[in-house]
Amino acid sequence: MSETSRSQAHVHREPSEGAPAAVGTRPGTGVRRTAAGVSELVQAALPLISAWLPTQRWYAGKGRAISGLTPVVGTPLQVGDPALLHLLLRVEHGGGAAASGDVYQLLLGIRSQPPTGIGPGAVLGRLDGGTYDGATLYDAVHDPELTGRLLEHLATGDRFGSLSFRRTPGSGLPSNIPGRASTAEQSNSSVIYDTSLILKLFRRISPGTNPDLELSLALSRAGSTRIPRVAAWFECRLERSEPATLGLLQRYLPDAEDGWELALDQVARLKGDPSPGNFAIEAHRLGRATAEVHRVLARTMPTARLDRAAIGRLVEAMEDRLDSAVGVVPGLLRYRSALRGAFQQLTADHLEGLQVQRIHGDLHLGQAMRTPQGWVLLDFEGEPAKPLAERRLPQPALRDVAAMLRSFDYAAAHLLAGAPGPDPELAHLASAWAARNRAAYCAGYTAGGGTDPAATPELMRALEIDKAVYEVVYEARHRPSWLPIPLAAINRLALTV
Numbered sequence: 001m002s003e004t005s006r007s008q009a010h011v012h013r014e015p016s017e018g019a020p021a022a023v024g025t026r027p028g029t030g031v032r033r034t035a036a037g038v039s040e041l042v043q044a045a046l047p048l049i050s051a052w053l054p055t056q057r058w059y060a061g062k063g064r065a066i067s068g069l070t071p072v073v074g075t076p077l078q079v080g081d082p083a084l085l086h087l088l089l090r091v092e093h094g095g096g097a098a099a100s101g102d103v104y105q106l107l108l109g110i111r112s113q114p115p116t117g118i119g120p121g122a123v124l125g126r127l128d129g130g131t132y133d134g135a136t137l138y139d140a141v142h143d144p145e146l147t148g149r150l151l152e153h154l155a156t157g158d159r160f161g162s163l164s165f166r167r168t169p170g171s172g173l174p175s176n177i178p179g180r181a182s183t184a185e186q187s188n189s190s191v192i193y194d195t196s197l198i199l200k201l202f203r204r205i206s207p208g209t210n211p212d213l214e215l216s217l218a219l220s221r222a223g224s225t226r227i228p229r230v231a232a233w234f235e236c237r238l239e240r241s242e243p244a245t246l247g248l249l250q251r252y253l254p255d256a257e258d259g260w261e262l263a264l265d266q267v268a269r270l271k272g273d274p275s276p277g278n279f280a281i282e283a284h285r286l287g288r289a290t291a292e293v294h295r296v297l298a299r300t301m302p303t304a305r306l307d308r309a310a311i312g313r314l315v316e317a318m319e320d321r322l323d324s325a326v327g328v329v330p331g332l333l334r335y336r337s338a339l340r341g342a343f344q345q346l347t348a349d350h351l352e353g354l355q356v357q358r359i360h361g362d363l364h365l366g367q368a369m370r371t372p373q374g375w376v377l378l379d380f381e382g383e384p385a386k387p388l389a390e391r392r393l394p395q396p397a398l399r400d401v402a403a404m405l406r407s408f409d410y411a412a413a414h415l416l417a418g419a420p421g422p423d424p425e426l427a428h429l430a431s432a433w434a435a436r437n438r439a440a441y442c443a444g445y446t447a448g449g450g451t452d453p454a455a456t457p458e459l460m461r462a463l464e465i466d467k468a469v470y471e472v473v474y475e476a477r478h479r480p481s482w483l484p485i486p487l488a489a490i491n492r493l494a495l496t497v
């Protein structure tokens, strides 16, 4: 980091705050519930935060030097030892006209003694200097006691300055349950409370309602059983804008199996047994479940019809995403003209009048959980790399279908990636598995009342390409060893234009 901003955090004062009361249980520890106390702690924490942030999976600024850290809002949620500090922090990259930044949500624990049972990756380090000199600063997501405190705030619907905790009516939340950090590979951080609740803490924060809350609430209110019911959420009002969603508490699905794991389990057994169980039945049911969710969203949220101008914007956006992806992964350049050709086949003849609506936005097998009652969909946040306003725009529902089709391809390709060398027999089995399940999913989607994907092949191809382009960038940034998976799909899709 070249420079750490020294600007003051906007800190919340308690209404009854008068004399600055030190509330640490022993001298030198604990957040003071005073503006000065919080600012001092935040300033001491910044150097530790700047070294720790780039090590976190959810941090989107990897590979770009941090040019400044600016505290946005700091709120002490528990005082004493341990203490809990909620912090929204703006992270800046670059300087001058090229400067950019993101706001992140941090939940910081402070203990005078190093916390036990917390992995080294969750410890930011020891605070150096000031009132908190020597205390350990750590990611409180991993502290069952402190995440239990967060659940209490959600259960009581507390309010601290601009932070509001809100319950859905009749959610009857328990308190006094310690939380355990989820070990799932994810874009945010989740905390699980025994077998009943899961709290997702959004890490990268934009002003406005997160689509995960917006859509999950709409589906919950419509009585849909295809999502885990929303129990509570919390948000923060950042200067004059719509409240920004910070966390979402939903019912935990203790008996659920992740669709990605189920699919991988099947493809792993393909070699010994070309038809190991019939995942296609599940793929068909998943298609039906997707259609059901789309129908509820179309009924309860705004829809529109594509006109010529909107079709033009759709194509242009796909071209722009392709161009910026070429900038990140130059290996895409050789496909650019064929892929643009596929986008340009989206004309008014094919698409004028097509309904657009709110959709999941980043559907894949890992977002689908098979429960004893059927498939349930998770994580309606959309693609984390897209700006929030873009993620909230109505889209062709088939975008979700195309995304799920890519996921069947990923599961099959994952098998090949694990093979010691080229294996034509395995390649044939894997591609037949993907084709079978893709077809079953589309058939289920149509049977469930969704638009038949086969009726608009140009749109499906363009949407699949658009998703594969996104995946190329995603893999280059997060899992470079997986990059060949979407690149192989691009190669295949480019050949069909």
Ligand SMILES: Nc1ncnc2c1ncn2[C@@H]1O[C@H](COP(=O)(O)OP(=O)(O)O)[C@@H](O)[C@H]1O
Binding pocket: 182, 184, 185, 186, 187, 188, 189, 190, 198, 200, 228, 250, 251, 252, 253, 254, 256, 258, 366, 367, 378, 379, 381
């Ligand atoms: N309600 C739930 N019940 C059971 N497991 C869940 C639930 N919500 C999320 N999970 C698990 O947590 C993982 C990550 O959740 P997700 O909402 O996709 O987070 P992110 O947006 O951070 O990627 C899921 O893949 C799933 O394994």
Ligand SMILES: O=P(O)(O)O[C@H]1O[C@H](CO)[C@@H](O[C@H]2O[C@H](CO)[C@@H](O)[C@H](O)[C@H]2O)[C@H](O)[C@H]1O
Binding pocket: 185, 186, 187, 260, 362, 364, 365, 366, 367, 379, 383, 384, 403, 406, 407, 408, 410, 411, 471, 474
């Ligand atoms: O679940 P997230 O919201 O974090 O979504 C991101 O990560 C996904 C990977 O975990 C990524 O999905 C891609 O990889 C999947 C296999 O791991 C595959 O099934 C999907 O089809 C593929 O897109 C998703 O794109 C990304 O936004």
